Amino acid sequence: MNDLDYRQLNEADLRNYVKSHPQDEDAFQHYLSIMRAKPNRVVVSTGEQLEAEVRKRLEKKTSTE
Numbered sequence: 001m002n003d004l005d006y007r008q009l010n011e012a013d014l015r016n017y018v019k020s021h022p023q024d025e026d027a028f029q030h031y032l033s034i035m036r037a038k039p040n041r042v043v044v045s046t047g048e049q050l051e052a053e054v055r056k057r058l059e060k061k062t063s064t065e
Contacts, residue, residue: 015031
């Protein structure tokens with residue numbers, strides 16, 4: 001158990017903390033809850049999905065200009 005209160009960290013510091021403390025499940029779950037709460041989040045698991053999402057967003061942006 002670490003004395004650090006991960007709930008007080010900003011997002012970047014929390015991400016670094018989670019990366020350097022992979023055994024801290026509570027901190028990891030807290031980080032996930034922050035990421036899931038972000039608007040417009042996109043989850044991709046392959047390069048093809050990423051490419052399709054980028055293409056979709058670029059097309060949307062050029063159609064609104």
